[in-house]
Amino acid sequence: MSTLLDWLKAAFSVQYQKKNEVNFPCPYCGHNAFYFNFRKKIGYCHRASCGRKPTLKDLIQIKGYGPTDWPAYWDPDPIIKITEKNIELPGVDLYTSRDNWAIDALRYRGISDRDICKWKITTTNTRIYIPIIQDYKIVQYVGRMIDRQKHPKDGFNTIIQPKYKYAEGNSISNFIFGWGEEMKNWKYLVLVENTFNAIAWRDKFNCSTNFGSNLSDAQIKLIYNSFIQKVILAWDDDAKTKVWNVAQKLSTHGIVVVIIEYTQSNQPDQVNFKLLEAAINTAIISAPPSYGSLIVRIEE
Numbered sequence: 339m340s341t342l343l344d345w346l347k348a349a350f351s352v353q354y355q356k357k358n359e360v361n362f363p364c365p366y367c368g369h370n371a372f373y374f375n376f377r378k379k380i381g382y383c384h385r386a387s388c389g390r391k392p393t394l395k396d397l398i399q400i401k402g403y404g405p406t407d408w409p410a411y412w413d414p415d416p417i418i419k420i421t422e423k424n425i426e427l428p429g430v431d432l433y434t435s436r437d438n439w440a441i442d443a444l445r446y447r448g449i450s451d452r453d454i455c456k457w458k459i460t461t462t463n464t465r466i467y468i469p470i471i472q473d474y475k476i477v478q479y480v481g482r483m484i485d486r487q488k489h490p491k492d493g494f495n496t497i498i499q500p501k502y503k504y505a506e507g508n509s510i511s512n513f514i515f516g517w518g519e520e521m522k523n524w525k526y527l528v529l530v531e532n533t534f535n536a537i538a539w540r541d542k543f544n545c546s547t548n549f550g551s552n553l554s555d556a557q558i559k560l561i562y563n564s565f566i567q568k569v570i571l572a573w574d575d576d577a578k579t580k581v582w583n584v585a586q587k588l589s590t591h592g593i594v595v596v597i598i599e600y601t602q603s604n605q606p607d608q609v610n611f612k613l614l615e616a617a618i619n620t621a622i623i624s625a626p627p628s629y630g631s632l633i634v635r636i637e638e
Contacts (some may be wrong), residue, residue, distance in 0.1 A: 448538030551577035
């Protein structure tokens with residue numbers, strides 16, 4: 339298994355390490371004066387207006403996966419434990435309840451009424467929930483914090499943390515969104531970090547999400563055992579180091595990798611969609627280099 343330090347470096351943008359502490363932006367307020375002691379398993383934000391002291395458990399809850407999801411070696415047959423516990427989806431069905439604020443907020447993210455119905459999205463007063471379904475059973479969900487005091491267009495821009503909430507039981511890193519027989523037969527797969535982007539772009543170019551800038555061995559095994567031959571990584575710009583590590587892992591197992599880069603934007607949904615679509619279409623048809631991964635750069 340990987341060490342806690344390995345996981346911290348993979349899960350967060352660690353800037354430097356000093357003895358038993360690592361420094362990275364605060365997962366709550368984003369300030370750079372955040373330190374986590376990986377021996378004592380507790381952190382501290384030095385920003386006066388924040389001052390939070392998250393434990394390791396708090397960080398795992400924020401990320402949705404823990405150190406055990408980052409083995410330091412490739413296990414050709416990793417054991418994936420899926421709990422038999424029935425996971426109850428919070429909230430009310432958004433399509434039948436016609437929660438206009440939530441529906442409008444999702445429309446601004448490119449999600450149609452048909453998508454809301456197809457993916458059985460629900461809502462509460464504080465979150466929008468998207469179920470993760472495998473073998474016709476809800477095995478996990480992603481709950482995204484919302485702020486109904488704002489206009490629906492800005493409703494996901496909230497400082498309240500944790501931004502994401504997951505059901506207890508199964509690690510979110512065991513799954514790829516929408517995985518099933520249809521996806522197993524795709525020839526290529528576009529992976530983004532954001533679940534909403536994955537839904538909005540799914541039918542446009544075989545898009546899905548691995549729920550962040552992490553690709554666990556369990557997720558790699560799903561891809562490896564499918565007919566997918568090429569993975570296009572369109573992750574956020576702050577995942578540059580992680581994306582190369584993942585590309586190397588996938589390449590080691592015979593999977594062609596293309597990395598989408600942006601010259602100005604920080605994430606794919608900030609790019610002009612026509613430019614993004616052209617870049618992904620280029621990635622789909624381009625032959626891989628003899629060594630390493632192919633890069634398609636979006637010049638804005």
